[in-house]
Amino acid sequence: MQNEITSSISDYLTELERQYETGFAREHTYRPALQQLLAAMLSHLIVSNEPARQACGAPDLILLRKEDTIPVSFVEAKDIDDPDLTGRKANQEQFDRYKRSLDNIIFTDYLDFLRYEKWQHSGNDVHINEAQYFGHVPPETWEFSIGGYQPAQKWLKDRKGRKLTYNDISHYQRIIRALKETGNIMLEVDEAMG
Numbered sequence: 001m002q003n004e005i006t007s008s009i010s011d012y013l014t015e016l017e018r019q020y021e022t023g024f025a026r027e028h029t030y031r032p033a034l035q036q037l038l039a040a041m042l043s044h045l046i047v048s049n050e051p052a053r054q055a056c057g058a059p060d061l062i063l064l065r066k067e068d069t070i071p072v073s074f075v076e077a078k079d080i081d082d083p084d085l086t087g088r089k090a091n092q093e094q095f096d097r098y099k100r101s102l103d104n105i106i107f108t109d110y111l112d113f114l115r116y117e118k119w120q121h122s123g124n125d126v127h128i129n130e131a132q133y134f135g136h137v138p139p140e141t142w143e144f145s146i147g148g149y150q151p152a153q154k155w156l157k158d159r160k161g162r163k164l165t166y167n168d169i170s171h172y173q174r175i176i177r178a179l180k181e182t183g184n185i186m187l188e189v190d191e192a193m194g
Contacts, residue, residue, distance in 0.1 A: 008040035016110055020080060027079040030110045031060060034077060038063065045072065056101030057094065070161035073104040073115075082109040103129070103160060128156065128164075134172065141179045152179055 015033040019025040031049060038047045044066060051062035054074075061075035076098060078085060085107055087095030098105050099116050107114045126142060127133040142152050155175055159168065 005041055008037055012037040016080070025080075027077060030080065031077060034075070034108070034110060035061060038075075054101065056097045059098060059102070059105065065161075072160055073106060074098070074102050075106045075108060078107070078109045080110050085109050085112055085114060126152070126156070134176065137176055138180070140183055141176060144179045144183055151175060 012033050016030055019029050019033070035047050035049050038045075038061070042063065046064040046066055046069065048062050048064065050058075050060070051074075059074035060077045062071055063073040063075070064071055076095070078091065082091070083089070084091045087099075087107065091107075095107060104115070104117050107116070124138055125133045125135050126137045137152065142150075144150065144152060152175065155172060164172075
């Protein structure tokens with residue numbers, strides 16, 4: 001599997017270079033290579049170029065779960081070496097519009113990839129959209145890792161695109177309490193061990 005990914009990345013970079021060296025390549029020229037790379041690396045997803053227009057605009061690619069075609073992310077591609085990949089200047093209006101409307105979007109210039117997730121942690125809150133959030137989630141609980149697995153983040157990622165039920169919300173709150181308590185117990189053990 002690792003060799004296939006390495007080969008896919010190598011093929012991708014070779015195609016970008018081949019197109020770039022013509023001197024005629026532009027943003028859209030590289031998109032088939034990106035679509036092919038993403039499809040190879042994310043075989044559990046459907047990668048679609050030029051998807052149907054969204055209310056916020058027309059991102060270049062959409063990533064859909066194969067089993068139910070629920071969108072998991074969008075991709076907005078700019079030309080190689082775009083000077084505003086962070087969206088602070090010429091791309092600001094478009095990028096801000098996408099960030100307000102889409103739960104997960106990747107901005108790329110085909111070489112650098114910046115991922116934005118709407119339900120990011122800020123302060124002690126985990127925002128799942130502009131109006132709703134889980135409060136009282138300390139950063140150490142949000143980042144808490146068990147064998148490289150971050151339960152507070154993984155649980156939400158697994159439910160991306162679904163409406164959370166009352167039972168889902170209650171369950172997530174129990175997860176947060178359990179993670180907080182686990183962290184506290186670990187601190188007590190560390191202190192006792194000196």
